[in-house]
Amino acid sequence: MIRATQKLIEYLNLEQDRPDVSVFHSLVNSILKFGTKSDADILLKKFLEAPFDDNNSYFFDVFRKFGDVDFAEKIYDQAIKDNRLLEQADSEILQLLGDLKYEPVKETLAYYVFGDMGSDYYFRAHSALGLLNFDCAEYQVQIKGAIEQCYGKSLIPEFIPALVCKLSDRTSYLEPLYELGNDYASTDCNAGIMLGFSLCGEEGKQYFKKALFNGNWEFFSGGTGNYVFAYKGLKNLNISFAELYSIIREIQDDKKLGYALWVLFGLFELRVKDYENDNIESFMSLYSTFYGQKNRSDFSDLAERGSRLRDLWEYERLFELKLTEEAIVENFSV
Incomplete structure (x- = not known):
């Protein structure tokens, strides 16, 4: 068990009315980056102690990354009865079980997507997202x-x-x-x-x-x-973001350019927050593409035309921080 998992459990055990979401995300991101299945095993045990606790959803990304059929079976047994989600269970469990490719939940997902026209938004949404993980020939x-x-x-x-x-x-x-x-x-x-x-x-x-x-x-x-x-x-x-940049550079209309940059900076935000290991561009590569000596002037000109200079400056600072973090992580991982 890594330290972040221990700290997450300690934080959950504190007596507090409203735990801080940012603390949850920082600890979970650390587990996603450096944890192993043993960390997920510990969080699953915590989940099973109180399967309907409102804070359990913070574990789900860890379960998705490290979980297996055994995880899915134990969660299914707590949350599903007679092919229906228990009333007190989090509807995101439907998607989680699909993401874990747990075949017994397939009928339940199909029911909420196609059969129960009274399903609320979250039941149908999570079920549809869960069903994406299965063959749907039938x-x-x-x-x-x-x-x-x-x-x-x-x-x-x-x-x-x-x-x-x-x-x-x-x-x-x-x-x-x-x-x-x-x-x-x-x-x-x-x-x-x-x-x-x-x-x-x-x-x-x-x-x-x-x-x-x-x-x-x-x-x-x-x-x-x-x-x-x-x-x-x-x-x-x-x-890649480099591919997006090549598209944006061809936009002639300033209003359309400003909108495209708005979208791009929103995607930058999500890249900064992404601690999965499946990104095709490092922050060193991203920094070079947008803020390196060779390209910064062109990017700045585009941001000025599109009235997005403030965003350009904000993400330059964030990318610089992520460059340092990336270098530390790579050194730690050697």
Whole structure:
């Protein structure tokens, strides 16, 4: 067990009305970066002691990274009965069990996505995201019907469109889904469309890139959470920030440029907070691309044209801090 895991448990054991979210995130990020399955085992034991505690969701990313079928089985036994989530259980458990690829939960996920039309937003959203981890050959008709019911509507079940990636004949659905997100769906509801594009490989990549800097989609927004799924999409499609920069540099209209930079800086924010080990660009590479001696002047000119200079300065400082952190981590990991 690493020190961060011990400190997390100690923090949870303190008598306090409202634990600080920032403390949770800092400790969990440390576990994600340096922990092992033994750390996850300890947190699973803590979860099982009080499976309905409000703070348990902070463990879920650790379970996703280090968990296995044994983890999933124990969580399932605590939270699911007769193929339904217990009322007191966190709905995110539905997605977690899917992420752990625990086959027995598949029927439950399908029920909340396709069967229970009264499912609330979170039950359906987490179930749809969980179902993405399985082969859905037996649900082709249901997926098509659920997606088609979204066409032309403003308010839709947000993550139903993400299931397009599970269709065997998905090509004909991509253009209508782009039109749905661009012309009809509320920006509160279009993150699943973007996620679906990113999970369709090269077929979906053109639609993903077309939507990313399009103001109709609002992928600058932390309020709706859209930029979180735009960031996930970059990783799903292995799109680098250098590739995004090459697109932005070609934008001639200053208003469109300002919007594209707004999106870019939002993605910078998520990259700064990302402690997973699957990033294709280091901070040394990112700093060189945007703030190195060769490129800083060009980036500064773009930021001035797009009225985003304050963001440029803020992320230059953050990138400098991350450069130091990255060097320390690499030295520690040797």
